[in-house]
Amino acid sequence: MSDDPTARLRSNEIEVPGTPEEVWRAIATGPGHAAWLFPADIEPDEGGAMVIHREPYADAASATVQTWQPPHRFGYREPIGPDRKPLTTEFLVEATRGGSCVVRVVSGFYHDGDGWEDLVDGAGEGWRMALTVLRAYLTHFAGLPAGNVDVIVDLGRPAAQRAAVSARLMELLGLSDVAAGAAFRTPLDAPDLTGTVEHVSEGYVLLRAVAPHPALYAISCFPMADGAPLSANLLARLYGAPAAVAERERARWQNWLVDVRRAFDE
Structure with a gap:
């Protein structure tokens, strides 16, 4: 420093x-x-x-x-x-x-x-x-090019509720109480992913998928700016997948996270 x-x-x-x-x-x-x-x-x-x-x-x-x-x-x-x-x-x-x-x-x-x-x-x-x-x-995946799947969805909740909202998001992904190194598979009503948990911290999980495509999925819940509401943020990198596949994945996650937002509003 x-x-x-x-x-x-x-x-x-x-x-x-x-x-x-x-x-x-x-x-x-x-x-x-x-x-x-x-x-x-x-x-x-x-x-x-x-x-x-x-x-x-x-x-x-x-x-x-x-x-x-x-x-x-x-x-x-x-x-x-x-x-x-x-x-x-x-x-x-x-x-x-x-x-x-x-x-x-x-x-x-x-x-x-x-x-x-x-x-x-x-x-x-x-x-x-x-x-x-x-x-x-x-x-x-060192040296491999990646297709980008990036999504942000405003969850309409204040930053003070981050712990509760993050916990609910992870529950919907079937990732409650997971630890790094654990195998995972998302539930039927979430986008299909199978693989290994790479890292877990409050409001953040990094997943290494083997199916449907080799990929890294970083999923977090935090505000993107000071004073902004909480958002669900997805940064995924698909390795070896065509651009059309990445675009389909982006649309699939966008739609699912919008449904998550509606569930929070109910």
Whole structure:
């Protein structure tokens, strides 16, 4: 963490399989980035342009590559909010024993003033979840391209109800009281998935599906912005599936989550 008194930063790290070069391809190239997080256009040099395609969760974001030191440091800054303060994100990759690496993500702001804590905390929570997807991708699907299935549905409930709403969402998916490493199969009235639970935390589950297609499904329940209602958020990456299959999956999950929203309203 920085000693700069203006720093408002959060740090998360995770150990992943692979060499620094393999990890670098996953975090600092467009195809790698899209296979576990968001599609991105990355100009590979300091000062290079970068566009992160976060739809439907948020608008596409323009950023500038701030640090480019392959295969160990990659950072960028993107303007945030009406006053365009730059949100800084930096990846640090360090090799460890046994053919793995520690990936550390530091995100936040460098400026004086209050009022940024919720945004910084939210970014930190988002990276905690995203890094579990990176680990699963590098463990099971490294180097494979992915079809994107991204869905967000407003559940119409305040953030204070997150625990109860998350528990109900997981119940409807047949995932109540599951633990990492457990086999799962969704119930008949939910989209069909079979596989293994990769990670579980409050309001978040990461599933590795073997059927109907090899895939990672990150399902969460939290507000996408300060003051926003809770939403059900799905980020899924299908490996080896045609684009038409990904589009069918997106429609299937969209329809099911809309039905979940109606059930909460009844």
